[in-house]
Every structure is written in C-alpha cells, then in structure tokens.
Amino acid sequence: xxxxxxxxxxxxxxxxxxxxxxxxxxxxxxxxxxxxxxxxxxxxxxxxxxxxxxxxxxxxxxxxxxxxxxxxxxxxxxxxxxxxxxxxxxxxxxxxxxxxxxxxxxxxxxxxxxxxxxxxxxxxxxxxxxxxxxxxxxxxxxxxxxxxxxxxxxxxxxxxxxxxxxxxxxxxxxxxxxxxxxxxxxxxxxxxxxxxxxxxxxxxxxxxxxxxxxxxxxxxxxxxxxxxxxxxxxxxxxxxxxxxxxxxxxxxxxxxxxxxxxxxxxxxxxxxxxxxxxxxxxxxxxxxxxxxxxxxxxxxxxxxxxxxxxxxxxxxxxxxxxxxxxxxxxxxxxxxxxxxxxxxxxxxxxxxxxxxxxxxxxxxxx
Amino acid sequence: xxxxxxxxxxxxxxxxxxxxxxxxxxxxxxxxxxxxxxxxxxxxxxxxxxxxxxxxxxxxxxxxxxxxxxxxxxxxxxxxxxxxxxxxxxxxxxxxxxxxxxxxxxxxxxxxxxxxxxxxxxxxxxxxxxxxxxxxxxxxxxxxxxxxxxxxxxxxxxxxxxxxxxxxxxxxxxxxxxxxxxxxxxxxxxxxxxxxxxxxxxxxxxxxxxxxxxxxxxxxxxxxxxxxxxxxxxxxxxxxxxxxxxxxxxxxxxxxxxxxxxxxxxxxxxxxxxxxxxxxxxxxxxxxxx
Numbered sequence: 212x213x214x215x216x217x218x219x220x221x222x223x224x225x226x227x228x229x230x231x232x233x234x235x236x237x238x239x240x241x242x243x244x245x246x247x248x249x250x251x252x253x254x255x256x257x258x259x260x261x262x263x264x265x266x267x268x269x270x271x272x273x274x275x276x277x278x279x280x281x282x283x284x285x286x287x288x289x290x291x292x293x294x295x296x297x298x299x300x301x302x303x304x305x306x307x308x309x310x311x312x313x314x315x316x317x318x319x320x321x322x323x324x325x326x327x328x329x330x331x332x333x334x335x336x337x338x339x340x341x342x343x344x345x346x347x348x349x350x351x352x353x354x355x356x357x358x359x360x361x362x363x364x365x366x367x368x369x370x371x372x373x374x375x376x377x378x379x380x381x382x383x384x385x386x387x388x389x390x391x392x393x394x395x396x397x398x399x400x401x402x403x404x405x406x407x408x409x410x411x412x413x414x415x416x417x418x419x420x421x422x423x424x425x426x427x428x429x430x431x432x433x434x435x436x437x438x439x440x441x442x443x444x445x446x447x448x449x450x451x452x453x454x455x456x457x458x459x460x461x462x463x464x465x466x467x468x469x470x471x472x473x474x475x476x477x478x479x480x481x482x483x484x485x486x487x488x489x490x491x492x493x494x495x496x497x498x499x500x501x502x503x504x505x506x507x508x509x510x511x512x513x514x515x516x517x518x519x520x521x522x523x524x525x526x527x528x529x530x531x532x533x534x535x536x537x538x539x540x541x542x543x544x545x546x547x548x549x550x551x552x553x554x555x556x557x558x559x560x561x562x563x564x565x566x567x568x569x570x571x572x573x574x575x576x577x
Numbered sequence: 578x579x580x581x582x583x584x585x586x587x588x589x590x591x592x593x594x595x596x597x598x599x600x601x602x603x604x605x606x607x608x609x610x611x612x613x614x615x616x617x618x619x620x621x622x623x624x625x626x627x628x629x630x631x632x633x634x635x636x637x638x639x640x641x642x643x644x645x646x647x648x649x650x651x652x653x654x655x656x657x658x659x660x661x662x663x664x665x666x667x668x669x670x671x672x673x674x675x676x677x678x679x680x681x682x683x684x685x686x687x688x689x690x691x692x693x694x695x696x697x698x699x700x701x702x703x704x705x706x707x708x709x710x711x712x713x714x715x716x717x718x719x720x721x722x723x724x725x726x727x728x729x730x731x732x733x734x735x736x737x738x739x740x741x742x743x744x745x746x747x748x749x750x751x752x753x754x755x756x757x758x759x760x761x762x763x764x765x766x767x768x769x770x771x772x773x774x775x776x777x778x779x780x781x782x783x784x785x786x787x788x789x790x791x792x793x794x795x796x797x798x799x800x801x802x803x804x805x806x807x808x809x810x811x812x813x814x815x816x817x818x819x820x821x822x823x824x825x826x827x828x829x830x831x832x833x834x835x836x837x838x839x840x841x842x843x844x845x846x847x848x849x850x851x852x853x854x855x856x857x858x859x860x861x862x863x864x865x866x867x
Contacts, residue, residue, distance in 0.1 A: 219659045219660070219661055219663075219664035220664055220668070222661065223661060223664060223665060223668075287625070287629065290625040291625045291626060291627040293625070294624045294625045294626075295591060295592070295595070295596075295597065297597065298599075392622070392624075393622050394622045395620035395621055395622050395623070395795040395796075396795070397620065398722050398723050399723065524720070524721045524722055524723065528722070533625060533629075533630060534630045534631075534793045536629065536630075537629030537630030537631040537632060537634070537793065538630055538631030538710070538793055539631070540629060540631065540632075541629065541630075541631030541632050541710070544632065544654070544661075544662050544691075545654065545655050545660055545661075545662075546655075546692075547655055547836060548655045548656065548692045548693060548755070548771075548772075548773055548834070548836070548851055549692060549754070549755040549756070549771045549773065551773075551836065551837050552754035552755045552773040552774065552775070552819060553754045553755070554837070555754065555819055556752060556754040556819070559750070560748050560749075560750070560752070563748075563749055563750075
C-alpha cells in the first residue's frame with residue numbers, strides 16, 4: 212500500500228520527539244538557560260523582537276531556544292504568541308528626543324550639540340576571530356559615557372528643519388494610526404502602515420533592497436543624518452486615570468537618513484528624509500528601514516519609479532519573513548494532485564504534438 | 578478511525594479554537610460580506626497562526642472563526658484525510674477546540690480542504706472551507722494589487738481570457754491543469770484554489786456553502802449555496818474536464834479523480850481514488866472502514 216507521504220500521526224509525533232532530542236543535544240553539556248540567551252545573545256534577541264513585533268527579551272529568548280537558534284523560526288513563534296494577547300490599548304507616542312542616550316552619531320556633521328557617542332558598537336572593531344571565546348572570556352567593566360544634560364543632543368534634523376532644508380513633519384491627529392496587525396494592509400499604503408511593515412520586515416530582505424538603492428537601483432545619494440540608541444520611557448493612558456503614566460522603559464535604535472531632493476521631484480530643492488526604528492540595538496535594521504522608507508516615498512514625491520526598492524507593491528508584498536518563509540516552505544507539502552494534473556496535460560500535449568508530427572510526415576510522403 | 582468524539586475542552590491558556598473572540602468576530606464579519614458579494618475578495622486582517630503561512634492559515638482561520646462545540650470537523654489534503662498536513666490541522670482543532678473530528682464526508686459539518694473537492698456530494702448543512710495560496714486569479718496577468726482591484730471593479734477580464742487564448746493558440750488546448758479561474762454568479766472572476774480542472778464542475782450549484790481563505794494574502798471569498806459557477810472558457814472550445822480513462826485499483830470507480838501511483842522504476846503505474854474516504858466507502862459500503 213502506498214504510504215510515502217501519508218502515515219500521519221505517528222510519524223509527526225516521532226519527528227517532533229527527534230527534534231526535541233536534537234535541540235537538547237549532548238546531555239553532558241549543560242542546558243542553555245534563557246537568561247544566558249537574552250544576556251549574551253542580545254542582538255539575536257533584538258532581531259527576533261522587532262520582526263516578531265513583541266518587545267519582550269525573555270520571551271524572545273524562549274523562542275530562540277525553542278527554535279534552536281533559527282531566527283526565522285523564533286520570529287514565527289513570537290508572532291504566533293503575540294497574536295493571542297489581548298489588545299488593551301496603544302501607548303503614547305515614544306519621545307525619542309528625550310532618549311537616555313547610550314550611542315549617538317551624526318555622520319553628516321563633524322560635531323553637533325550633544326556630541327558624538329560611539330556606545331557599544333561593533334564599528335571599528337577588527338573582525339579577528341577571538342579564540343579566547345572558545346573557552347571563557349571575562350572582560351573588565353567598561354567606562355560609560357553619560358549624557359550631558361546641560362548640552363542636550365537635539366536631533367540634527369531639527370536644525371535642518373529650522374534652516375528650511377527639510378520639510379517639518381507635522382503630527383496629524385485627525386485620523387487613527389494604522390495597525391497592520393489588526394487591519395489588512397491596503398495599497399497604496401500610508402507612511403504609518405509602511406513604517407510598520409518595514410519594522411516587521413525580514414532584515415535580510417530589507418538589507419538586500421536597501422543595498423540595491425545604493426547601487427543605482429532607484430537610489431539617491433544617501434546620508435545617515437543621525438543614529439541614536441538608548442532607553443526611552445513608555446507611557447500609557449489608562450482609561451480609569453485619564454492621564455499618562457510611565458509603564459516601563461525600552462532600548463531603541465532610531466535612524467534618520469537624508470537625501471538631496473531629486474531633480475524630477477515636483478517639490479522644490481531641499482533634503483528628504485527616511486526614518487527607521489528598531490528594538491534594542493537593531494541598528495542595521497533601522498538603517499535599512501530608513502533607506503527604504505525614503506525610496507518608497509517615490510510615489511508621493513512624484514519621482515520616476517523604475518527600481519524594485521521604489522515599488523511599494525513589490526517591497527511591502529514580499530518583506531514579511533514569516534509569510535515568505537511559510538509560503539516558500541509549503542513547497543514541502545504534497546502537491547501530487549496538481550502535479551498529476553500537470554503531467555496529464557503535458558502527456559496530452561505531447562500526444563497531440565506527436566500526432567501532428569505524424570500528420571506532417573504523412574504529408575511529406577504523400 | 579471514522580468519527581472521534583471530543584476529548585478535551587480546548588488548550589489551557591488559549592481561547593476556544595485558538596483565536597480570541599474579537600478576531601473570530603472580525604473574520605465572521607468578513608465572511609458575511611464575502612457571502613453577500615459572491616466571488617469578491619474581501620480583505621481581512623489575517624493573524625499569525627501557529628501553523629506557517631502557505632500551510633493553510635486562511636482555511637484554518639475560517640474554520641477557527643466558524644467552529645462551534647457541536648461541529649464535526651473533517652480535514653483533507655490532496656483528497657486524503659491521513660496526509661501529514663491534514664493530520665496536523667485536524668489535531669490542532671482537536672487540541673484547541675476539543676471538537677469531534679471525522680474522516681466521513683457525510684458526517685462532517687465543517688470540511689477544510691486543500692487542492693480537492695470531496696467526491697461525495699455535499700449537503701445544505703455542510704460548509705466546505707478551501708485553503709487558498711493565491712486568491713487573485715489575475716495575478717499571472719497583472720501582479721499589482723492596485724491594478725487587479727481596478728480590473729475586478731470594472732469586470733475587465735479581457736487579460737485573463739487572452740491568457741487562456743494564448744494557451745489555446747500555442748498548445749491547441751487550455752494548458753491550465755489546475756486552479757482554472759471561475760466566474761462566480763456571472764460577476765467576479767475567482768480562483769477555485771489549486772483544485773484540478775476535474776473538480777471545477779463541483780463548485781457550480783453546490784448545496785453547501787463554500788468559503789475560501791487566503792491567510793498570507795489576507796483575503797476571504799465565498800460561493801453561497803446554489804450559485805452559478807462557470808469555468809472561464811470559450812464558447813467554441815469544448816471544456817475538457819481531464820476525466821480519467823482508468824478505474825480505481827481499489828474500489829473500481831471510474832468517475833473519480835485518481836492518484837497515479839508509480840509502482841516501480843520501470844514506470845508501472847496504478848491508479849486509486851484521491852478521495853480516500855470515498856474510496857473506502859465504495860470498497861466497504863461505508864461500514865466501519867479504516
């Protein structure tokens with residue numbers, strides 16, 4: 212009896228048992244704890260949180276552990292869990308201007324009020340594999356810069372707005388902010404929905420697309436205006452209180468990129484900006500997001516759209532890693548019914564083709 | 578197993594049938610709209626389910642939105658109840674909703690399917706839920722969502738007909754072996770999901786409510802009972818159903834969709850019904866098989 216793809220329940224149970232066994236690995240090696248993951252694998256945790264749309268390092272660590280370090284799988288686990296949580300309300304807009312800075316760089320200015328702070332960055336490290344990590348590595352405690360409150364680091368973009376180079380971004384409270392986790396994303400999308408989609412997007416996909424804009428596919432000259440990283444307060448207005456209370460703090464990375472306005476734009480000369488924001492130290496993600504926020508402004512800025520990164524249908528339609536991985540991997544599901552229908556068609560096409568050949572042979576001989 | 582009685586009362590820590598009640602209501606509202614406008618794709622805010630996109634999340638969300646404690650659920654993939662993904666989905670609902678499950682088409686009140694329509698005719702008290710990978714029948718001729726919405730609104734299906742015509746011109750027949758688009762209620766063009774052409778006729782004037790869910794693409798659509806469903810075709814080209822000229826090696830049926838099974842490397846083939854429940858019933862007269 213044919214049973215290659217069938218055989219359901221027992222096979223599934225056995226496969227999952229094997230998976231769990233493999234996850235644990237050699238029992239002689241101590242089991243990984245989730246605090247070890249979120250304390251020592253913070254960048255992976257940050258990525259799982261932003262693509263999973265849930266700011267919870269402990270749960271992201273559980274997801275990474277359960278997924279055996281497979282980031283895409285961990286993102287999926289976190290999203291599916293997030294989805295079952297009740298929606299109590301929306302926090303007040305985060306004030307990144309009041310961020311307690313740990314890192315702040317303004318590559319477009321040699322110096323800026325508030326100064327430059329490198330913070331805990333991989334930049335300027337020599338990527339020499341450090342064999343000490345193969346055993347144990349106990350670094351000394353680090354000296355940390357503390358922000359100077361007398362010299363606040365006002366985002367440099369504000370000065371450029373004041374000088375008239377950038378159009379101010381005026382808050383529009385006339386309509387509710389989109390929530391792409393609660394409503395189907397309709398195209399063309401507003402910037403709110405676009406930024407949400409980019410924030411949840413797969414970093415690898417975003418990186419490749421953002422890079423393509425730098426290589427001339429819909430690109431502009433791009434400047435990183437400002438990157439800031441640090442803690443911000445999260446505040447919420449409970450219905451029963453009617454005023455905002457701080458309910459916690461979270462580390463964020465914010466990035467603003469600047470492009471000189473294109474000549475084919477229908478606006479005047481100046482600078483346009485793109486915006487990126489990621490949980491934790493997701494700096495590459497925030498930067499990619501900012502580049503793509505800018506390239507996707509092509510439609511509203513009346514620019515010529517001729518590259519993938521400017522095409523909203525293309526970018527927003529394909530950036531979600533959970534969706535992409537799911538659909539790609541569904542190829543592993545049985546497809547024998549459609550494939551067989553395909554083969555049957557091919558056979559009948561082959562038959563009619565060979566009949567035609569026979570006919571033409573006959574004609575030749577006749 | 579034929580019908581399995583409910584065991585538990587759902588999964589601790591999760592709502593009945595996994596989704597919260599607000600989400601279930603949102604999906605039911607989208608479905609009501611879909612039923613009111615047959616064949617029209619209604620956007621809905623698909624949630625991440627604990628099964629991957631592309632593995633039936635649209636169908637699963639419809640089932641999760643509709644399933645009640647008294648329902649009897651059947652899940653098939655490629656016509657078979659014991660396919661791995663069908664098993665996985667059936668277990669998901671047995672676990673999260675604690676509902677009774679069955680392989681018997683006639684016993685089921687709710688049937689979720691991938692790529693097939695059951696051979697056993699459905700009744701008015703049954704709902705058939707299709708898993709749909711791509712709800713947009715115009716995708717191949719126009720990839721842009723904004724544009725396909727306009728084409729649907731204008732009932733402009735010239736491009737879709739042209740694509741079929743090109744197949745006829747090139748191959749002498751329609752090349753589309755499965756997922757052949759249908760006109761629902763003489764209005765909207767819809768994807769029947771990747772069912773073989775053989776099954777297209779079953780969509781027409783069906784007694785059951787047919788619901789289609791595309792989770793990844795965030796669309797639902799519906800064919801209400803006894804709705805006219807026509808495969809997109811030409812008046813002067815006969816519709817070829819891809820009917821078998823073989824009989825099932827197990828039950829002898831000649832009017833069912835048959836799986837082709839390769840028996841050896843020499844290419845010896847046997848045929849048996851793709852609908853495992855129907856095949857068993859033909860063999861054992863529907864008494865206690867399996």
